[in-house]
Amino acid sequence: MLSGAELNRPAGQQAACTDRKPGLYVHWPFCESKCPYCDFNSHLAGALDNELWKRALLAELDWMLARAESLISRQQPFATVFFGGGTPSLMPPDIIAALLGRLDQQGLLASGAEITAEANPGSADRAQLAAMQAAGINRLSLGLQALQPEGLTQLGRIHSVADGWAALETAQKLFGAVSADLIYGWRGQSLAGWQDDLARIGQLGLTHLSAYQLTIEPGTVFATRTRQGEVLAAEEDLMADFYELTQACLAAAGLPAYEISNHAAAGAECRHNLNYWRCGDWLGIGPGAVGRISLAGQRLEMKTRRSPQGWLDAVARHGHGLDTQTIQQPEEDLTERLMMGLRLAEGVQLSPQQAAQLDQQQLASFLTEGWLTEAAGQLTASQAGWLRLDHLLARLLP
């Protein structure tokens, strides 16, 4: 998933947008099985001490809140909370309730906050989803990934097509907002089949859909199999056809792209992810979580330890699992701002100083091609620009 997940994970921004309320990302690093294309920080669950995990997450939350006390307050509470993974639908709901309760007690959860959890159909029966909803989740992001048995097999998923439809139906009854994730471009997938899938899902009244192209990420089982000669993903031209078909079908179904891989009806965009792609502040807790905040005039990136046991040990010793803390340099601000902002349909606002740092010859050529547009400092990629975004970024940035 171009990665499906990378795009949904904390990424850059910069200091100019500190007026927005912050977000909180909570990483639950466990799954029932490891999908062969997945490069997320996910591990097989085994037997877990749930009380230990609850105490550790609460401890790190308290530590992060103290670290960011000048940024996060009753006046500037969290507008969004996102439980990602891994598989958060395997997370004991009482841990979700405990974390949200801790925020609520301190007045740090904004009224109307968007509280999302990712879920997988294999671990999202009615009882589990109802418990998550009772714990405070008001938006569910369901990892369907494919709507055909061959697709689920190709992607190494453990749920069936029937499981996916059942989980979606239950989620739509329980949650005010539901999104589904799909992956396209797997081996053997046809354009006609994908068009049927998009038509079926477009009829369900979903207001948000994420459609990611399958990419072969380093370090995954798919990367090993590719090195051994297997062709697991559609070749480039076919992938572009899938992409264009996706854009056209979903726009016709009332779900235009507001980000390169994310589609929503007006007002149903994922506020938490928008905060990443724009230039907000957020804290991250749990193994391998990333947070970025603006403190004392500096842009700070904080990453926690990736290994679940290593993170638990660190929290037990220090009260947090922080692994690295980096101050972002101005040129990194520009890179992140452009990389994230050009993914958005709304584009990105650059200051005159930032715009002057771009390669002006390349910029002029991309504007002429129609891959980018510019108005009053707002730089926007067209659909054709999105198709070659890596190419554009590599040439624009200093």
Ligand code: SF4
């Ligand atoms: S369920 Fe999601 S996080 Fe877990 S291994 Fe599969 S793709 Fe990765």
